[in-house]
Amino acid sequence: MSFMNSEEELQAWLRLTLEPGVGPVTARQLLAVFGLPDQVFAASVSQLMKYLPQKLALQLAGAPEPGIQALMNKTFEWLARPGHYILTLADPLYPKALFDTHDPPILLYVDGHPDVLALPAIAMVGARNATLGGSDNARAFAKYLAAQGWCVVSGLAHGIDTAAHEGALQAPAGTGSTIAVMGTGINRLYPAANKNLALRIRDQGALISELPLDTPAVVHQFPRRNRIVAGLSKGVLVVEAAKQSGSLITARLAGEMGREVFAIPGSIHSPLSRGCHALIRQGAKLVETAMDIQEELVGAPGSKVKAGTGGAMKAGAVPGPGNDFVPDPEQRRLLERMGFEPLSLDALVNDLHIDVSQASSLLLALELASCIVRLKDGRYQRVR
Incomplete structure (x- = not known):
């Protein structure tokens, strides 16, 4: 639906x-x-x-x-x-954090529970050929962070991704969750070996994709998948990565989006530590425990994150015609009634005597044209 x-x-x-x-x-x-x-x-x-x-x-x-x-x-x-959804840019459950990226997906296919997209998220990525110790670290970090209320986002790949999803699923029920972002159509599971894991994620979290049904696994699609992993999250943790690794692409995208980047150090003799060490030299935060991430993103140890703390769309985040945009009469009426003070959707609906669906459509068009922005508390503000 x-x-x-x-x-x-x-x-x-x-x-x-x-x-x-x-x-x-x-x-x-x-x-x-x-x-x-x-x-x-x-x-x-x-x-x-x-x-x-x-x-x-x-x-x-x-x-x-x-x-x-x-x-x-x-x-x-x-x-x-049952359990199948499509969220468009006009849907209230479309994740606000993705609006803070320069190219949010037009729509998302969701298999599972779309409400987990509203949870504050932390991405965990790393090597497909992870070491036993790296997988154990990813599993332990994910379990701890999910128990603190985080939704652990990863890409369903072998290695670190698999361990991150597994760890999040081990957290107590009713705490955090996990999201697997797929680089295939939502009905094309890849890798096939993770079928049972994907079913567990679907039952307790969500599988999501921006790609049409039946889209197969093709190498050039995975960097686009990685941008969603980074965009959904407040920070990205790289557990293990070689010097040339797709995980470093996710970390770079996260940095460009203004997200925090974390890396776990390892042995100087291990090829799978070199990517993490390179990130640390470039300014990523070195972490030794999951509590280091919790303290960095939230504050005091033991304080749990709250839903709705994701980023909001910024003016100019979505390319549009800028000053060439000419609002139609209904859009102009809404802008005039807004003034330049933040207003909630309910306030606009009541003031303009229109239904929620119509108001959402008008607001979306104006947001895409960079006439208004959505604030972190869910209200809207006119910017021009």
């Missing part, structure tokens, strides 16, 4: 992510100009050609190709099963 979108609206969201030639940047620019996806597909060819090549404008103005329609139909069949 999708929480805020009708079937027709969700079809438009899906189509926007499936159309050949429409990448994430183009999709966000179209949303900033036209509003919601159904308005993109309702636009005329001449309107679309102001922002797109003629061939692509004709493609979007027409009906979807049979292959795309078939994939949308299959997606709705998947969505009808």
Whole structure:
């Protein structure tokens, strides 16, 4: 299911992510100009050609190709099963922390419990060919942090990822949880050896992906997966990593996003310590116990994190037309009523006498156009 979108609206969201030639940047620019996806597909060819090549404008103005329609139909069949969700940028359960990235996914496929996306998260990554000691460390750190209320985010890979998920699942029920970000379609489990682990994650946490159903494991997709791992989290812990490692890409992305980067040191003779040592030389925080991370991100030992402490979208975080954006009458009315003081969604709904769905759609369009920002406490503020 999708929480805020009708079937027709969700079809438009899906189509926007499936159309050949429409990448994430183009999709966000179209949303900033036209509003919601159904308005993109309702636009005329001449309107679309102001922002797109003629061939692509004709493609979007027409009906979807049979292959795309078939994939949308299959997606709705998947969505009808228990525990399956699609969260679009317009959904209230879409993780706020991802809005603090320069390219948040247009939508997320979720298998499991979408509410865990609201928990404050810590990412744990490392070598696929981890040592026994490295796996033990990852498992112990994850169990401790999950017990303190953290959601442990990783990528379901062999080695450190597997140990991190396992450790989080060992924490007492009702504390933290774990999220596996997949580099495949949500219905394509990779690696197959982690099937049982994935089922446990689905039951106690969530599997998520931004990729369409049936997308296979392809190397170039995993850095995009890694940006979601980093974006969801307040910090990234690298447990073991060689000098050339995908885990270092996740750490670099985290640093660029303003997240904390932590690394566990190891033997100077171990190749799997060199990546961590390189990160520490570059400014990552050296940690020896999970409590070091808890103290750095929260404060006093034993103080548990609270849900809703993730980052909020910043002005200009999503590329848009900037000052070229011209709000429609309903968007202009909302902006005028907002003024420049922070207001809650409920206050705007009551003041404008509109329903929550309509208000959310207007706010999303204005947020994508960098006219407003969503604050950490959930309120909205006009910035221009």
